Amino acid sequence: MLRRAFLATALLAAAPLPALSQPTAGQPAPAFTLTDLDGRKVSLADLKGKYVVLEWTNPGCPFVQKHYDSGNMQSLQKRFTAEGVQWIVINSTSPSHSDYLKPAEQKAWLLKHGAAASVAALDADGTVGRAYAAKVTPHMYVIDPNGVLLYAGAIDDKRSANPADVKTANNYVVRAFAELRAGKPVSAPSTQAYGCTIKYG
Amino acid sequence: MTFLARIFLAASLLVVAATASAQPVRVDNAEAELVAAVDAVVPGQPLSAGLIIRHDPHWHTYWRVPGDSGLPTTINWQLPAGFTAGPIEWPVPKRLPIGPLMNFGYEGELLLPVRIAVPADVAPGQTVQLKARADWLICKEVCIPGGADLQLALPVRTGAAPSRFAPLFASTRAQVPQPATLEAASATIDGGRVRLAYKPAAPVQRLEFFPLEESRIEPAAAQTLRAEADGTALYLTAAQPVAAQFTRLKGVLIANGGPAAADGGGWAAEIDVPLVAGVVPQVAAAAAKPVAAGGGATAVTFWVALAGAFVGGLILNLMPCVFPVLSLKLLSLMQHQRAEDEAHLPHASLRAHGGAFAAGVLVCFVLLAALLIGLRAAGEQLGWGFQLQTPWVIAALLLLFFLIGLNLLGTFEFSFGGALASSGAAQRLQGDRLSGSFATGVLAVVVAAPCTAPFMGAALGYAVTQPAPIALAVFAMLGAGMATPYFALTWMPAALRRLPRPGVWMLRFKQVMAFPMFATCVWLLWVLAQQIGVDAMALVLGGLVLAALAAWAFGLAQSGAKRWRWMALVAAPLALYGVFAMTMPGAVPPRGELAKAADGAAWQPWSRAAEEAQIAAGKPVFIDFTAAWCVTCQANKRLVLASDSVREAFAKRGVTLLRADWTSRDDEITRELARFNRNGVPLYVLYDRNGATHVLPELLTERIVLDALDRL
Numbered sequence: 064m065l066r067r068a069f070l071a072t073a074l075l076a077a078a079p080l081p082a083l084s085q086p087t088a089g090q091p092a093p094a095f096t097l098t099d100l101d102g103r104k105v106s107l108a109d110l111k112g113k114y115v116v117l118e119w120t121n122p123g124c125p126f127v128q129k130h131y132d133s134g135n136m137q138s139l140q141k142r143f144t145a146e147g148v149q150w151i152v153i154n155s156t157s158p159s160h161s162d163y164l165k166p167a168e169q170k171a172w173l174l175k176h177g178a179a180a181s182v183a184a185l186d187a188d189g190t191v192g193r194a195y196a197a198k199v200t201p202h203m204y205v206i207d208p209n210g211v212l213l214y215a216g217a218i219d220d221k222r223s224a225n226p227a228d229v230k231t232a233n234n235y236v237v238r239a240f241a242e243l244r245a246g247k248p249v250s251a252p253s254t255q256a257y258g259c260t261i262k263y264g
Numbered sequence: 265m266t267f268l269a270r271i272f273l274a275a276s277l278l279v280v281a282a283t284a285s286a287q288p289v290r291v292d293n294a295e296a297e298l299v300a301a302v303d304a305v306v307p308g309q310p311l312s313a314g315l316i317i318r319h320d321p322h323w324h325t326y327w328r329v330p331g332d333s334g335l336p337t338t339i340n341w342q343l344p345a346g347f348t349a350g351p352i353e354w355p356v357p358k359r360l361p362i363g364p365l366m367n368f369g370y371e372g373e374l375l376l377p378v379r380i381a382v383p384a385d386v387a388p389g390q391t392v393q394l395k396a397r398a399d400w401l402i403c404k405e406v407c408i409p410g411g412a413d414l415q416l417a418l419p420v421r422t423g424a425a426p427s428r429f430a431p432l433f434a435s436t437r438a439q440v441p442q443p444a445t446l447e448a449a450s451a452t453i454d455g456g457r458v459r460l461a462y463k464p465a466a467p468v469q470r471l472e473f474f475p476l477e478e479s480r481i482e483p484a485a486a487q488t489l490r491a492e493a494d495g496t497a498l499y500l501t502a503a504q505p506v507a508a509q510f511t512r513l514k515g516v517l518i519a520n521g522g523p524a525a526a527d528g529g530g531w532a533a534e535i536d537v538p539l540v541a542g543v544v545p546q547v548a549a550a551a552a553k554p555v556a557a558g559g560g561a562t563a564v565t566f567w568v569a570l571a572g573a574f575v576g577g578l579i580l581n582l583m584p585c586v587f588p589v590l591s592l593k594l595l596s597l598m599q600h601q602r603a604e605d606e607a608h609l610p611h612a613s614l615r616a617h618g619g620a621f622a623a624g625v626l627v628c629f630v631l632l633a634a635l636l637i638g639l640r641a642a643g644e645q646l647g648w649g650f651q652l653q654t655p656w657v658i659a660a661l662l663l664l665f666f667l668i669g670l671n672l673l674g675t676f677e678f679s680f681g682g683a684l685a686s687s688g689a690a691q692r693l694q695g696d697r698l699s700g701s702f703a704t705g706v707l708a709v710v711v712a713a714p715c716t717a718p719f720m721g722a723a724l725g726y727a728v729t730q731p732a733p734i735a736l737a738v739f740a741m742l743g744a745g746m747a748t749p750y751f752a753l754t755w756m757p758a759a760l761r762r763l764p765r766p767g768v769w770m771l772r773f774k775q776v777m778a779f780p781m782f783a784t785c786v787w788l789l790w791v792l793a794q795q796i797g798v799d800a801m802a803l804v805l806g807g808l809v810l811a812a813l814a815a816w817a818f819g820l821a822q823s824g825a826k827r828w829r830w831m832a833l834v835a836a837p838l839a840l841y842g843v844f845a846m847t848m849p850g851a852v853p854p855r856g857e858l859a860k861a862a863d864g865a866a867w868q869p870w871s872r873a874a875e876e877a878q879i880a881a882g883k884p885v886f887i888d889f890t891a892a893w894c895v896t897c898q899a900n901k902r903l904v905l906a907s908d909s910v911r912e913a914f915a916k917r918g919v920t921l922l923r924a925d926w927t928s929r930d931d932e933i934t935r936e937l938a939r940f941n942r943n944g945v946p947l948y949v950l951y952d953r954n955g956a957t958h959v960l961p962e963l964l965t966e967r968i969v970l971d972a973l974d975r976l
Contacts, residue, residue, distance in 0.1 A: 087504060087505045088505065123406055124406075124407065125401075125407060125408060125409050126407075160405060161405065161406070162405075162406060193364070196504075198332045198333060198365055199332070199333040222335055223335065223399075223409070224335075224401065224407075224409035225409070253479070253505055254479075255478040255479045256333075257333070257335065258333060259333060259403070259406070259407045260332065260333040260334075260362045260363070260365050260367070260403070260407075261363075261365070262362075262363065262405065263363040263364055263365075264363070
């Protein structure tokens, strides 16, 4: 009980935390407010009543490129936003890192790749990334309409940067939603994410 | 895509250019090469081959378990018929911190050795082509997937000489950790804390653990090495959420800098130790580590623990063994209210009353915590209910409640707290209502103690493993929670006014309150009987009769018949003798009587050996950790465990029923409770046929038990 409560509260002290403590699936997802690439505020609380997917991204990362060059990520975004899911792309790269993109650059990259996310935002100080213990790009999270975290982990089970692997991979986000639709709990609420380390400042 | 294209181009050029000996291939930020330790393949003799990756400065590739990110390097061999390649023999990795994250990998020149089985029928004179596709992820700050199709051509001869790579193979193989069994190794998990302990053959100054399974140990968390009584202990942090399959601690231990250390005192070993639940103390993370487990986390846990303790304290008000005392407090408040109304006094003093009660509760909790910490420090193995495992404490409580009952019936006059005669508080109680409230607070806590264990097992387990200030604060919050409803009532006299108007009924109410007291006496006597036997019980009861005589004589003296005072003075010490004589040390209770009693022969006394034998036999086992003085345990036993439907379900599924009776102190049971991170009863544990544990809630219902059995 203590531990779960601790995790729910971890957000409050997330910024100064030197190490990352993973929020637990089945527990309230850490609240956050982000400024999107057009300067609008978006917070998790405003999205109550809708499923939310968080996707950590970094266009400089080969694992992100794997899923965008293959068109995999965009098709997931199109498919789930069409069903009313709020899909939020978050880039937590620190401005001190060479991979950092300004909002306009991030936006241009997403446009160029035909991304279909509901919201895209920078988290340059890493606050949200640390609250979710996002470690890699892409790191995926699924949150239910009551703000409860349902899934945290890898995008799929093929741990590679090879775009060809997308076809044969078992996509965990797709599986989670399929299980939810069937009225079942998410069978693997937590998996080891793979990808590039998030470049926190 | 462009870099992939480049790789394929490079690879195809290589294949075309392949000659008798391999050439290093340059791929983004690294050079790769297939090599062998010898200059020829010998029929029937295993061949030491391997992949060399020469990283550009500051670039790294990954170990078999890469840590928070990254991918392990892979080698796919394409070998002539009859040749088979073994797994990569991974040398010890380095910790590679990246911001708040941690990777495990290699920099500089790396050899990944592989043993290749060579068939006996390969003909000398020919040339063998060994081909392999190697893939890796190479990172500095950015990561680049790399890979190459490599090739090594070796002649087949009847004898071979070392190649120029032989020294590299030798030094690398020395760095490959071998499976080892550490002496007296044990691994314990307590929530997020993991402790690995063993008896070192030689002193260890540095010890690093690299997990061989992902999502088990938090890669970036600080690892703290301590020399302790039972050997060397390494404190690790479990990855959250803690995986259900985390039952063994598998990893590589690198001591004193590893086998390559200049002073020769280093080593590395692959270990696989069963992980059991238990108590792991929180240790301060080494301050020097760049990525510490975090003071911030501790602070947050601390505040949440305080909040949890406060709620726990609130709940205590509802517990059956608190209720009689609190109803007394209510009575006292009502009398106070009446006095104030009659005297047309404002309610400020009522608030002071509430404050004094709260202070009494708080002080008592803090003192109990201090005592608990003190005894812990002295190495005592004890649980929260320890007071009631000591017969003289029960006898003292029995006497106290008996006298309170007599007082309520009007045998003698005192504020009920006056029954704390031996404590010296009695004198103060009479004249000063505030100290009376203080004493009520103290009493409430003393009586509440046995009830707290079921409600706060986990919280207390947490508190007693914390540094003293934190434990004290948690206990103080428990007290604050417990005192709050009454404190609030004194600040909202409106709520108090809703209580019925004073009248004769109040006297009757007071008298009626005597009966919960006597009922408590019955319960205490029953507990005592478990511990000291029937003869001693008779003596205690005789002591109570004398106590009643003393109280009656005292009451007569109070009402003016002073000559009765001598009888009180004579009877009181005799009563004390009767109550305490047989409960002094030496009266050790027989264990297991409770297990045989009550609900029949289906239950056997618990012992670790009995439990293990049943689990080994593949039987589901249900264990009831109980104690006679634990009201919740008894309620669960009578209402749920002894019900027909539950008994039938147990029988139908062939569940072995074991009862661990903690009525008296029992170190084996105390340790078993600690394994489940508890230091109080009740605890209900169901082992399924595979020996997996299911811990049931502390308040059982038939539904809960039946559902748990259905899942078997």
